[in-house]
Amino acid sequence: MAASRNRLSNNLLNRVSAFVAARTTADxxxxxxxxxxxxxxxxxxxxxxxxxxxxLSAIHVHHGLSPNADHWADFCSQLCRQLNVPLxxxxxxxxxxxxxxxxxxxxxxxxxxxxxxxxxTLFLAHHQGDQAETLLFNLLRxxxxxxxxxxxxxxxxxxxxxxxxxxxxPRSVLEAYxxxxxxxxxxxxxxxDTTLTRNFLxxxxxxxxxxxxxxxxxNLAQASRHFAEATLLLDELxxxxxxxxxxxxxxxxxxxxxxxxxRIKNLLRFRLRQLAWQAPSSARLDEFVRQLISAxxxxxxxxxxxAGSMRVAKGHLHxxxxx
Numbered sequence: 113m114a115a116s117r118n119r120l121s122n123n124l125l126n127r128v129s130a131f132v133a134a135r136t137t138a139d140x141x142x143x144x145x146x147x148x149x150x151x152x153x154x155x156x157x158x159x160x161x162x163x164x165x166x167x168l169s170a171i172h173v174h175h176g177l178s179p180n181a182d183h184w185a186d187f188c189s190q191l192c193r194q195l196n197v198p199l200x201x202x203x204x205x206x207x208x209x210x211x212x213x214x215x216x217x218x219x220x221x222x223x224x225x226x227x228x229x230x231x232x233t234l235f236l237a238h239h240q241g242d243q244a245e246t247l248l249f250n251l252l253r254x255x256x257x258x259x260x261x262x263x264x265x266x267x268x269x270x271x272x273x274x275x276x277x278x279x280x281x282p283r284s285v286l287e288a289y290x291x292x293x294x295x296x297x298x299x300x301x302x303x304x305d306t307t308l309t310r311n312f313l314x315x316x317x318x319x320x321x322x323x324x325x326x327x328x329x330x331n332l333a334q335a336s337r338h339f340a341e342a343t344l345l346l347d348e349l350x351x352x353x354x355x356x357x358x359x360x361x362x363x364x365x366x367x368x369x370x371x372x373x374x375r376i377k378n379l380l381r382f383r384l385r386q387l388a389w390q391a392p393s394s395a396r397l398d399e400f401v402r403q404l405i406s407a408x409x410x411x412x413x414x415x416x417x418x419a420g421s422m423r424v425a426k427g428h429l430h431x432x433x434x435x
Contacts, residue, residue: 118292121289121292121293124158124281124285124289125158125161125162127277127281128155128158128159128162128277128278129162131275131277132159132162132164132277135266135275136233136275139167140167140233141167141169141231141232141233142159142164142167142168142169142231142233142234142235142275143168143169143170143171143200143229143231143233143234143235144156144159144168144169144170144171144197144234144235144236144237145170145171145173145222145226145234145235145236145237146170146171146172146188146191146192146199147172147173147184147188147237147300148172148184148187148188148191148297148298149237149297149298149299149300150283150286150287150290150295150297151237151238151239151278151283151286152236152237153191153290153295153296153297154237154278154286154289154290154295155235155236155237155277155278156170156191156192156195156197157195157289157290157293157295158277158289159235160195160196160197165196165197168197169197169198169199169200169231170188170192170197170198170199170200171199171200171202171225171226171229171231171234172184172185172188172189172199172200172201172202173202173204173221173222173225173226174201174202174203174204175204175206175218175221175222176203176204176205176206177206177214177218177302178300178301178302180298180300180301183298184298184300185201187296187298188201189201191296200229202225202228202229204221204222204224204225205221206218206221207220207221213309214308215308215309215310223269226269226272227269227270227271227272231272232271232272232273233272233273233275234272234273234274234275235275235276235277236274236275236276237276237278237286238263238276238278238279239278239279239281239282239283239286240279240280240281240282240283240329240330240333241282241283241314241318241329242263242279243262243263243279243332243333243336244318244328244329244330244332244333244336245310245313245314245318246262246263246336247260247262247332247333247335247336247339248313248317248318248332249309249310249313250262254394256381256394257339257342257343257346258339258343258346258381258385260335260336260339261336261339261340261342261343262336262339262340263276263279263336264276264340265277265279269388270388279333280333282329282330346378346382347382349375349378350375350378350379350381350382350383351382353371353375353378353379354379354382354383357371357379359428361430361431362428362429362430362431363379363428363429364427364428365404365424365427365428365429366427368404368429369404369405373401373405376401376404376405377397377398377401380397380400380401380422381397383431384417387419387420387431388419389417389418389419389420389431390417390418390419392415392417396415397415400413400415400422404424404429407424409427411424412424412425418434419433419434420432420433420434421434
């Protein structure tokens with residue numbers, strides 16, 4: 113049994129080691145997003161075992177949403193002292209009135225804290241179950257191909273690069289690693305609250321699906337990889353269309369109109385992702401594209417978004433940042 117546990121730990125460590133070696137340089141400072149839960153504790157332990165010090169640190173975001181939040185921060189501090197890993201504890205104020213919902217608002221605050229931490233490369237502990245859950249969540253919201261790609265192994269978030277080396281690992285493998293290495297972790301009581309959408313999908317929907325289809329989680333994660341490949345191809349097409357139609361930082365309207373409607377929509381979504389702007393609903397984008405195609409020269413279609421607007425002026429489509 114002990115040999116089996118050691119083999120599991122070594123196999124996981126080898127996979128993470130290969131991931132890190134392929135995506136970071138030998139002297140690149142990196143950090144781990146450390147919540148104190150099982151997944152992030154395992155990831156921190158794995159990276160510490162790879163002897164990444166002194167370039168390894170950890171970041172704990174203190175949301176203040178739970179009466180146990182101070183305890184979780186103390187736990188992370190103690191763990192990092194044991195592993196000799198520097199820790200930043202960043203307190204954030206979650207905007208409960210944002211209209212995003214508490215889960216999304218907490219996520220937005222967390223990523224803003226990560227972006228302002230001074231770290232340029234951050235490891236996160238999302239795993240296969242998170243991938244399957246996110247795919248279902250996005251599909252139920254009517255997401256397109258990019259949304260169905262769910263969580264990316266590597267993604268740029270402004271100046272921050274996000275890396276997820278555990279994305280193909282089942283939760284059971286991470287828990288087995290934690291037990292084999294005598295790791296403790298904290299349990300967030302909100303994870304059991306099925307009034308929250310993601311918890312409902314995790315505990316109710318995926319549990320039932322896995323009973324009927326034992327490989328459901330694995331197959332959903334695999335499907336997300338297929339969608340990610342399709343997204344890459346669509347992005348390559350959008351890049352080619354951008355080069356064809358671009359004039360300075362705007363798009364020449366006559367050239368844009370030579371494209372099919374799906375290609376115009378694909379190009380606009382691609383540009384919005386480049387700018388890190390929130391994409392509009394499908395209905396709003398459909399109407400804006402209709403106006404782009406049919407508007408007379410004296411008309412100036414505009415689509416206002418949170419970060420700015422897309423607006424036609426002087427025969428070009430511009431992206432204007434909100435001031």
